Amino acid sequence: MHPPQDNKPRWERRKDARPQELLAAALDQFVERGYAATRLEDVAKRAGVSKGTLYLYFTNKEELFKAVVRGTIVEVIGEAEQDAADFAGHSADLMRELLLRWWNQCCATPLAGITKLMFAEGNNFPELAHFYNEEVVARGTGVIRSVLVRGIARGEFRAVDPDVMTPVLVAPVMMLLMWTQSYMPACEMPPVDPHAYLDLFITTSLAGLAVPAP
Amino acid sequence: MHPPQDNKPRWERRKDARPQELLAAALDQFVERGYAATRLEDVAKRAGVSKGTLYLYFTNKEELFKAVVRGTIVEVIGEAEQDAADFAGHSADLMRELLLRWWNQCCATPLAGITKLMFAEGNNFPELAHFYNEEVVARGTGVIRSVLVRGIARGEFRAVDPDVMTPVLVAPVMMLLMWTQSYMPACEMPPVDPHAYLDLFITTSLAGLAVPAP
Amino acid sequence: MHPPQDNKPRWERRKDARPQELLAAALDQFVERGYAATRLEDVAKRAGVSKGTLYLYFTNKEELFKAVVRGTIVEVIGEAEQDAADFAGHSADLMRELLLRWWNQCCATPLAGITKLMFAEGNNFPELAHFYNEEVVARGTGVIRSVLVRGIARGEFRAVDPDVMTPVLVAPVMMLLMWTQSYMPACEMPPVDPHAYLDLFITTSLAGLAVPAP
Amino acid sequence: MHPPQDNKPRWERRKDARPQELLAAALDQFVERGYAATRLEDVAKRAGVSKGTLYLYFTNKEELFKAVVRGTIVEVIGEAEQDAADFAGHSADLMRELLLRWWNQCCATPLAGITKLMFAEGNNFPELAHFYNEEVVARGTGVIRSVLVRGIARGEFRAVDPDVMTPVLVAPVMMLLMWTQSYMPACEMPPVDPHAYLDLFITTSLAGLAVPAP
DNA sequence: TATGAATGAGCTTTCATTCAT
DNA sequence: CATGAATGAAAGCTCATTCAT
Incomplete structure (x- = not known):
């Protein structure tokens, strides 16, 4: 009948999911290119966001990588x-x-x-x-x-x-x-x-x- | 007759030896830092030549690497x-x-x-x-x-x-x-x-x- | 009759006071960091509001600064x-x-x-x-x-x-x-x-x- | 008869003068714009060189500024x-x-x-x-x-x-x-x-x- | 009104490559 | 041959500003 019993507006569900999406994109890129060769812009693009958005969730490239490792x-x-x-x-x-x-x-x-x-x-x-x-x-x-x-x-x-x-x-x-x-x-x-x-x-x-x- | 005996003056032997010195320096750096992280400036420095000299012998970084592999x-x-x-x-x-x-x-x-x-x-x-x-x-x-x-x-x-x-x-x-x-x-x-x-x-x-x- | 006596509910008084709070926060930051180095995010944080709220009251950074000067x-x-x-x-x-x-x-x-x-x-x-x-x-x-x-x-x-x-x-x-x-x-x-x-x-x-x- | 008794080729004289030219340009910009607002690209442009050239002579913006102060x-x-x-x-x-x-x-x-x-x-x-x-x-x-x-x-x-x-x-x-x-x-x-x-x-x-x- | 996620232009810094000497 | 000064295209990161909710 109704969508998943998440009462939050779609917008907020998106916000909660965002970090996971970013981490998934980052994992992909890190695995595909290695650490140094991964450009944050590509991670962002793959996640469908802009470069700046990454920095709303992760302090810098290093912390992004650590977060990927921690989350997996x-x-x-x-x-x-x-x-x-x-x-x-x-x-x-x-x-x-x-x-x-x-x-x-x-x-x-x-x-x-x-x-x-x-x-x-x-x-x-x-x-x-x-x-x-x-x-x-x-x-x-x-x-x-x-x-x-x-x-x-x-x-x-x-x-x-x-x-x-x-x-x-x-x-x-x-x-x-x-x-x-x-x-x-x-x-x-x-x-x-x-x-x-x-x-x-x-x-x-x-x-x-x-x-x-x- | 006898083993290769180099009759050239020292500086000329040096000239002939130059590529080998460059390759040796490049091998060191590639092995130590990896391909992408190796800076040609460091290779040149280690070989005791200028960065430009590298380009007299090797078209670019990639060819330098290939030459290292070929020579070893x-x-x-x-x-x-x-x-x-x-x-x-x-x-x-x-x-x-x-x-x-x-x-x-x-x-x-x-x-x-x-x-x-x-x-x-x-x-x-x-x-x-x-x-x-x-x-x-x-x-x-x-x-x-x-x-x-x-x-x-x-x-x-x-x-x-x-x-x-x-x-x-x-x-x-x-x-x-x-x-x-x-x-x-x-x-x-x-x-x-x-x-x-x-x-x-x-x-x-x-x-x-x-x-x-x- | 009597001195200004605020009949509004507290939250509404808060609403009216908002601009003053923002200006006070902005003054603090401008004085502490200078104009260019003041980040609107910090002003907002100090005022306890979101960054976006600033823009409800002030067109941009420059107008915020002018308002601070005008109000003081x-x-x-x-x-x-x-x-x-x-x-x-x-x-x-x-x-x-x-x-x-x-x-x-x-x-x-x-x-x-x-x-x-x-x-x-x-x-x-x-x-x-x-x-x-x-x-x-x-x-x-x-x-x-x-x-x-x-x-x-x-x-x-x-x-x-x-x-x-x-x-x-x-x-x-x-x-x-x-x-x-x-x-x-x-x-x-x-x-x-x-x-x-x-x-x-x-x-x-x-x-x-x-x-x-x- | 002959140009200033500098025996070096023009090219080398340029090289020696370069740091002074960069420092002069940097002084101008720092004084005109302040430290934070000075863009290294503008310093370079004013000195008639590219951005990268600055980094041949000065480690970074901070060291450039220090060099300006030291030289004056x-x-x-x-x-x-x-x-x-x-x-x-x-x-x-x-x-x-x-x-x-x-x-x-x-x-x-x-x-x-x-x-x-x-x-x-x-x-x-x-x-x-x-x-x-x-x-x-x-x-x-x-x-x-x-x-x-x-x-x-x-x-x-x-x-x-x-x-x-x-x-x-x-x-x-x-x-x-x-x-x-x-x-x-x-x-x-x-x-x-x-x-x-x-x-x-x-x-x-x-x-x-x-x-x-x- | 209020939020805060999202954007993107802009800045510092790096480095392979070129070229005048 | 040799030099090393010069270049400029990235890449990481910041922050004023916007906008869907």
Whole structure:
């Protein structure tokens, strides 16, 4: 009968949606062009607004980028942290769940472009690199590490050193991401089936973590 | 008779060496900053010449970059092609030789930065991407493929499909390269030993290619 | 009957007071930042309204500034003109009264900032300078001049040339104003006592204007 | 016979003169428009060069302004410091000399516009205000103060407190400057004859500083 | 009346490229 | 060959002004 039960006038609904539209446009451009090469005017154009409008919502280019990361990757990490904290089952199941989700939400989507971008341009923008390390790398690896600790504490994993084991789990996913992002459009090299690779990698790793039978 | 002995006066040798100095400086900057962020003024400064001088030797930034690639990676590929053509022994030995050389000459040196750069910025510079695909990717994988074909023809390898097998051999080296190039600050990477990894990978692959005993 | 007693509901009184609030906020900002550097957004914020509201009351920045001047300095000048016209006593008393009032109402208050502002930025905004000269400078010196004429006509002042004498009376007050407005950081100004200075200046000047005893 | 004994090619002479041309153009614009309202494009245009050229010689607008001040006012102050140190005669003569020179070199010339500018806009550009206080205000008043100290030490001045006396000498000159700069083009108020005023002020002040006869 | 989102001209700054010497 | 001064087309950011609600 009536439109979505949003009582606000269309105009105000637009206002609320605006930041999301801008962030979506910015994500597109950042992923497509990289950080430095993205022109704010293009972001605005893609969002259907003028250059100045961007500045109503974001202080500057850097803050726009941070907002994009916060609204996407950091969000996903937050959920992962929460779910990891709430999880009741076996740590191996939790680990598999987390790694797969990481892949599905961050690597098999446009978000992967952000990771690639930081890899490529982080050096040129130290403030951005710092932010990304704090909000994404540190927290992301933190979740994996915490599951290792949990598993060891509960006797579900062997007593490996979590600081050594964490990157062993993280690295292959990162590499797969880079690979599938393909470093050039025309270079159709990747022969790897990501899901097969991931599945094999996870299964193998978790088997390696399993407590040996007495 | 005797090895190249330069009879020219020093300043003239300097003149001839000029392009090499420029290319070396350019390589440094491209690897350090990336393509877009490299300023020609910095390249000139590092080479100890003026900005204008660069344009005496290279039409523009793009041609400078291409020249860097031609003078380094393409050179190495050319030698590999030649050596592969000249090689008389067992194809497995040749393959091992080529993969190791690739690593030692292109991946364990600053040249690896070029690969990373193309991965990161190739999308923004289509003309560059095209050039790189033609001159590096295509020819590089071509050598590997040709050795596969040779091995199969000579009955030294199993009759695998070369088009499928080539990337299987290329991908792990690329991954290792990206891994070791990954210097995202604070993101501690696991302590992979490149040579151990490479050796294991090559040995395993060649064993897999070996013709099964009848 | 009785003094102005406002029968309107409070919100409506608020409505009527709005322009005054806006002018007060604008005065604050203009004095604090100067004309060019004052952002209308800040004026609005200080007045607790939206930027757009400003434009309901004032056509543009320039008109806002004019309104500030009209509502303050011009107002004071108008009263001075009126009082001078109504005054019945000795012209020396009137002159003292006017000069002191000028100081107390325009120079020892935030309004002095407007004078400083016109001094500093008038050149950049010819239309503003023109307005200020017409409405403030011309009328202000006009009052002084008219009192001189009156005093001479009534035989209370010596027959000086009013066009020469007027700036002689105006300049010292202006100087004192600039002096006290001088707030260039760290540039310690001498501790002039404005009232002592003014009193001495006025007394001396009026003595000089007195008709010499026959 | 031959042009000025500058052996450099015309082109190079131009290069040497360039900074001075830019500074002159910048001085003009800063004095005419103020700091904030001066557009670098206009400075360039007035100097007959392009916008970018300015940046070959000056890091940014702020440094351009500082360079203008250094090349003019600070220069004059340096000479004053030197002359004061070298002077052998009576301190009263030195003081008169310095105050007159200050007027003739800094106040009766376009340089006065810089002082006016700092007075007007210093608040909006703290970094500039800081620089100006360090390089101009502090050093300028320092010279005056040092002469006071010298005179007292040599028994040529009464034993006044130099920290109190310095601004008493500085302030009237500053005020005269502001006055003669006239705060608006159309406002032809100043009736003061600067030289008469100055002369009277200096003579009076120095008389006041004279050691009373025993 | 009042709002505040939206606009776009304008300013500072950067850098690949040109060219007179 | 070599120089380096000069150019000018962007790009990031600001703010007076407009207008749909």
